[in-house]
Amino acid sequence: MRIPLEARIESAVCPGCACLCDDIDVTVVDGRVYQAANICLWGASKVLGHKRFHPKKERRRLAQPLIRHRGRWQTVSVDAAIDRTAEILIKARQPVVYGLTNAGCGAQAAALQVARQAQARLEPADLAWKAPYYQSLKKYGVFWATLEVIRDEADTLVFWGANPLHSCPRHVVRYSIFARGRFTERGYDERRLAAVDIHRTELADLVELFLQVEPGQELSLLQEVLTATAAAGGAVSKKARRLAAMLQEAHYGVIFFGRGVSYGPTPELLDGLAGLTARLNEHTPFVLFPLSTDFNAVGLYHLLLRELGSPLAPDFGAGEVSFHAEPLRWTDVDALLVVGADPFWFLSAAEIQDLHERRVPVVALSPVANRTTGHAEVVLPVALAGVETPELAYRMDGLPLSLPALLPASLPSDQQLLQQLAAALGCSHRGMACV
Amino acid sequence: MATLAEIREFLPNSDCGQCGLTCAEFAEFLQRHELAPEDCPVLHELDYAGFIEALREVLGEPQTKPAAGMAVDPKKCIGCGICVTLCEYHLGNCADVRLSKGPRDLEQVIFHIVNGLVVVVHQEHCTRLVQAAEKCSKCAQHCPTKAITLY
Numbered sequence: 001m002r003i004p005l006e007a008r009i010e011s012a013v014c015p016g017c018a019c020l021c022d023d024i025d026v027t028v029v030d031g032r033v034y035q036a037a038n039i040c041l042w043g044a045s046k047v048l049g050h051k052r053f054h055p056k057k058e059r060r061r062l063a064q065p066l067i068r069h070r071g072r073w074q075t076v077s078v079d080a081a082i083d084r085t086a087e088i089l090i091k092a093r094q095p096v097v098y099g100l101t102n103a104g105c106g107a108q109a110a111a112l113q114v115a116r117q118a119q120a121r122l123e124p125a126d127l128a129w130k131a132p133y134y135q136s137l138k139k140y141g142v143f144w145a146t147l148e149v150i151r152d153e154a155d156t157l158v159f160w161g162a163n164p165l166h167s168c169p170r171h172v173v174r175y176s177i178f179a180r181g182r183f184t185e186r187g188y189d190e191r192r193l194a195a196v197d198i199h200r201t202e203l204a205d206l207v208e209l210f211l212q213v214e215p216g217q218e219l220s221l222l223q224e225v226l227t228a229t230a231a232a233g234g235a236v237s238k239k240a241r242r243l244a245a246m247l248q249e250a251h252y253g254v255i256f257f258g259r260g261v262s263y264g265p266t267p268e269l270l271d272g273l274a275g276l277t278a279r280l281n282e283h284t285p286f287v288l289f290p291l292s293t294d295f296n297a298v299g300l301y302h303l304l305l306r307e308l309g310s311p312l313a314p315d316f317g318a319g320e321v322s323f324h325a326e327p328l329r330w331t332d333v334d335a336l337l338v339v340g341a342d343p344f345w346f347l348s349a350a351e352i353q354d355l356h357e358r359r360v361p362v363v364a365l366s367p368v369a370n371r372t373t374g375h376a377e378v379v380l381p382v383a384l385a386g387v388e389t390p391e392l393a394y395r396m397d398g399l400p401l402s403l404p405a406l407l408p409a410s411l412p413s414d415q416q417l418l419q420q421l422a423a424a425l426g427c428s429h430r431g432m433a434c435v
Numbered sequence: 436m437a438t439l440a441e442i443r444e445f446l447p448n449s450d451c452g453q454c455g456l457t458c459a460e461f462a463e464f465l466q467r468h469e470l471a472p473e474d475c476p477v478l479h480e481l482d483y484a485g486f487i488e489a490l491r492e493v494l495g496e497p498q499t500k501p502a503a504g505m506a507v508d509p510k511k512c513i514g515c516g517i518c519v520t521l522c523e524y525h526l527g528n529c530a531d532v533r534l535s536k537g538p539r540d541l542e543q544v545i546f547h548i549v550n551g552l553v554v555v556v557h558q559e560h561c562t563r564l565v566q567a568a569e570k571c572s573k574c575a576q577h578c579p580t581k582a583i584t585l586y
C-alpha cells in the first residue's frame with residue numbers, strides 16, 4: 001500500500017485576488033491541495049482548480065503547448081512554441097503584450113523585457129480605470145493608506161462602482177465593512193457605509209446608504225456631492241446631500257472605487273473622486289483606494305513606475321518609449337501575446353470578428369483553458385503562479401508578499417517561458433543564432 | 436438515561452485529549468447526546484472494535500431532537516466568511532475571529548470555511564440554542580447570498 005504524503009502549510013497566502021489573504025491553512029495530500037481552510041470560493045477555485053471539489057467551478061488545465069496549423073491543433077515542444085511566438089512578434093508592426101494583472105512580479109518583469117525586445121506595447125488589463133487613477137494622483141497628490149490602517153481607523157466607507165463581494169470576497173471581513181481593528185473594535189456596528197452602483201448589489205442590504213444610479217448618471221451625482229461639500233450653494237438632490245453629509249461627518253474615511261468607474265467617463269469620474277477626497281482631507285483623513293481585483297495588478301504598476309517612471313501603458317514601437325493612458329484600440333493590434341488575463345471573455349463579438357478577419361495571431365500563456373486560449377494560434381500552458389511556482393505579488397495596497405509554492409509543478413512557470421521568449425527575440429534581432 | 440459510569444465502561448479512559456476533552460467530560464457530552472460515540476477518534480482503532488455500537492446501545496435514542504438549528508445552502512455560499520466573523524459565539528471565544536482572521540482548524544467554532552464553503556461543525560454552541568431567550572440571528576441576517584437558514 002502506498003502511504004499518501006501529507007503536508008500542512010499554515011498561514012499560506014491565497015493568490016485568488018488582490019486581497020492576498022494570509023490566513024489560509026492548506027493540507028496537501030499526494031501533491032494536490034486536499035483542503036484549504038478560510039479560503040473563499042474564488043480562491044478555492046484557483047488553488048483547488050478541480051471539478052472534484054467544486055462542480056460549479058470546473059477548470060480544464062492545459063498540459064501541452066499547442067500550435068494551430070491549418071485550423072487544427074498540433075501538440076508541439078515548448079521550444080517550437082516559443083520560436084513560433086517570437087516569429088509572430090517580430091513580423092508584427094504593432095504587437096501588444098496584454099494582461100499581466102494575474103501574473104506574479106517575476107513574470108511581469110520578464111513580460112516587460114519581451115515587450116522591449118519585440119518593440120511592442122505593454123497593456124495592463126485594467127488600464128482603463130487605473131490610468132485615470134494614477135493621473136488624478138499627479139494632480140491632487142496621494143491619499144493612501146495600508147489595509148491595516150484602514151481596518152484600524154476608518155469609520156466611514158464608500159464603495160463607488162465597486163462590489164468587493166464579487167471582486168475580492170474576504171475584503172469586507174478582513175479590512176473593510178465587518179473588520180475589527182485597533183480603534184474600530186466594534187467593527188460593523190460602528191462603521192458608516194455607503195455604496196454607489198448602477199445595479200443593485202449585495203451591498204444594498206449591508207450598507208446604510210445605497211445609491212442606485214442610472215448608467216451615465218454617476219458623474220452628475222458626483223458633481224452634486226462636490227457641490228454639497230463645498231460651502232457655495234447649488235442645486236443638490238437629496239441622495240447627494242445624504243452622501244455628502246455622511247462623508248463630512250467621518251473621522252477617517254475611505255472611498256473605494258472599482259471597475260464600475262470604467263463605464264462612465266472614467267477620467268472625469270476619477271478627477272471628481274480625487275477632487276472630493278482632496279476637499280475632505282482639508283478636515284479629516286480621507287483615502288481614495290482602487291479596489292484591484294486580479295492578484296498582482298498593483299505589482300505591474302509598481303514595476304512600470306520603477307522601470308520606466310510612468311504607470312501608463314508603455315509602447316516600445318517608435319524606437320523610443322511612449323506612454324498611453326487611453327486603453328488600446330483592438331482594431332490597431334496586429335499580434336497579441338496574452339499573459340495572466342482572458343481578454344476574449346469581454347471583447348465584443350464585433351471586435352473578435354475583426355481580429356479574426358484580419359487574422360491577428362494570438363499567443364496565450366495560461367494555466368487553464370479559457371476563451372483566449374480557444375482563439376489562440378499558439379497556446380503555452382504554464383504552472384499556477386503562487387500555487388505551483390513561487391512568486392512575488394503586491395497586495396491591493398502595495399504591500400509586497402512572497403507566495404511560496406504549495407505544490408510541485410509539472411509545467412514551466414510563465415516567468416521561465418517569457419524569459420526564454422525574450423532571449424529568443426534578443427537573438428533574432430541581432431541576427432545571431434541562439435545558443 | 437445511561438449513567439456516566441455505564442458510559443465510561445466503553446470509553447478508552449486514557450484522557451488522550453484528542454476530542455478536546457477528558458474522557459469524563461466526553462462521557463457527559465455523550466449523556467446529553469451533544470456528542471456521538473464516533474467523535475472519539477480512539478474508539479475507531481481496532482482495539483476498540485464494537486465499543487461504538489455498544490455505546491450507542493447504552494445511550495439509546497435522544498429524548499428530544501434539538502428544536503432549533505441551522506442549514507447552509509452550499510450552492511449559494513461564496514465563502515466570504517461574514518457569518519464566521521459576525522457570530523456572537525465566535526466573538527467571545529475565538530481570538531482569530533476578533534482580529535478579523537479566519538479561525539484555525541482545531542478551534543471550537545460553530546462554523547468555519549473549508550475549500551470556499553462554510554461548514555457547520557459545532558452548532559451546539561450557537562447562542563440561540565444555548566440560551567432560548569437569545570434572539571441572535573446575525574449570521575443569517577448578514578449573509579450576502581442568503582445561504583443560511585435558521586430554524
Ligand code: SF4
Pocket residue numbers: 014015016017018019020021038039040041042043044168169170171
Ligand atoms: S478574498 Fe481573495 S485572497 Fe482572500 S481567500 Fe478570497 S480569493 Fe483568496
Ligand code: SF4
Pocket residue numbers: 446447448449450451452453454455456457458461475476477478
Ligand atoms: S479522545 Fe477518546 S480517549 Fe481521548 S480523551 Fe477523548 S474520549 Fe478519551
Ligand code: SF4
Pocket residue numbers: 507511512513514515516517518519548552553577578579580581582583
Ligand atoms: S456569510 Fe453566507 S456566503 Fe458568506 S461564508 Fe457565510 S454562509 Fe457563505
Ligand code: SF4
Pocket residue numbers: 521522523524525545560561562563571572573574575585
Ligand atoms: S445565530 Fe448562532 S451561529 Fe448565527 S451568529 Fe448568532 S450565535 Fe452565531
